[in-house]
Amino acid sequence: MTKTSAQQNTAPRRLPSADDILQGNRAALARAITLVESRRSDHRQEAQTLLRQLMPHTGKAIRVGVTGVPGVGKSTTINSLGAMLTEKGHKVAVLAVDPSSTHSGGAILGDKTRMDRLATNDNAFIRPSPSAGTLGGVAAKTREAMLLCEAAGYDVILIETVGVGQSETSVANLTDFFLVLMLAGAGDELQGIKKGIIELADMIAVNKADEKGNQDAAAAEYRSALRILSPASTQWKPPVVTISGLTGAGLEELWHHIEKHHEIMTAAGELSTKRQKQDIRWMWAMVEERIQERIAENIAAKERIPDIENALTSGQISPMAGAEEIFKLLNI
Structure with missing residues (x-):
């Protein structure tokens, strides 16, 4: 006997278990990420319970952020790098943050289409997520998704950012290694410094070495630029390499640098310290997110905020006074 649609809709929802x-159940992992991305309060509680159970099994992966301007070849490079790593016995998770649809807020780019070698690889997991307007193109729940992937046994986490010129501090603050992809002959070779991206880099890779261009000259320019910048750590001098994400040329050297960085930072105790600081930033980011949600859910606050903003712009109140009014509306 078939169930009616009403009976099907009332069927209990199966939650992913720890x-x-x-056990590496990919379907359960996908459902768990959907759970942590949900804004529903009951889902939030379920997600926190699941994460608490899994936290002891996280933290063992190498976390790599990959950024660069659109067209630099991020997805192509990740596709080739991930395939190379799975051949070496690694399990690779790719969290690819897509621009959000202005109407639905959903992910609109087809990462699984662009990463064909990984999409059919049993040792790879690809999860496109909407950026939802978050700074630096990092989805609001990327951190939780990363922990879930680690608990599922993925020992390399690659996070691809939108790369649209926004601050990339967000991805640098949730990864161990920050890889910046650059193109040769795309205008001012040092343009990245003006955006503050270069000084965050743990390595610069000049991509598309398979094409005719000035990759070596561009790499030399970046090496010169890095000499005048203060490195994030005295233990590590960011290298500059040339690669081809399309052919895979230079990716062995690129991965060697990432592994070496992980070994050096772990031995020096800097990796542990870095992750502890990231956890603190993560906590405050969640506090800010919750405050924004409370404002959105508070009808009185939503109605009053335009008046507060008008009073602020007309000089009737100070920013501090405006903030105090909002806090009172939220009972903070």
């Missing part, structure tokens, strides 16, 4: 995740 055991499912730990």
Whole structure:
């Protein structure tokens, strides 16, 4: 006897269990990420319970952020790098943050289409997520998704950012290694410094070495630029390499640098310290997110905020006074 649509809609929703995740169940992992991305309060509680159970099984992966302007070849490079790593026995998770649809807020780019070699690889997991307007193109729940992937046994996490010129501090603050992809002959070779991206880099890779261009000259320019910048750590001098994400040329050297960085930072105790600081930033980011949600859910606050903003712009109140009024509306 077939169930009616009403009966199907009232069927209990199966939550992903910690055991499912730990056993590497890909379907359960996908459901768990959907759970942590949900804004529903009941889903939030369920997600926190799941994460608490899984936290002891996280933290063992190498976390790599990959950024660069659109067209630099991020997806192509990740596709080739991820395939190379799975051949070496690694399990690779790719969290690809897409520009959000202005209407639905959903991911609109087809990462699984662009990363064909990984999409059909049993040792790879690709998850496109909407950026939802978050600074630096990092989805609001990327951190939680990263922890879930680690608990599922993925030992390399690659996070691809939108790369639209926004501050990239967000991705640098949730990864161990920040890889910046650059193109040769795309205008001012040092343009990235003006955006503050270069000084965040743990390595610069000049991509598309398979094409005719000035890759070596561009690499030399970046090496010169890095000499005048203060490195984030005295333990590590960011290298500059030339690669081809399309052919895979230079990716062995690129991965060697990432592994070496991980070994050096772990031995020096800097990786542990860095992750502890990231956790603090993560906590405050969640506090800010929750405040924004409370404002959105508070009808009185939503109605009053335009008046507060008008009073501020007309000079009737100070920013501090305006903030105090909002806090009172939220009972903070």
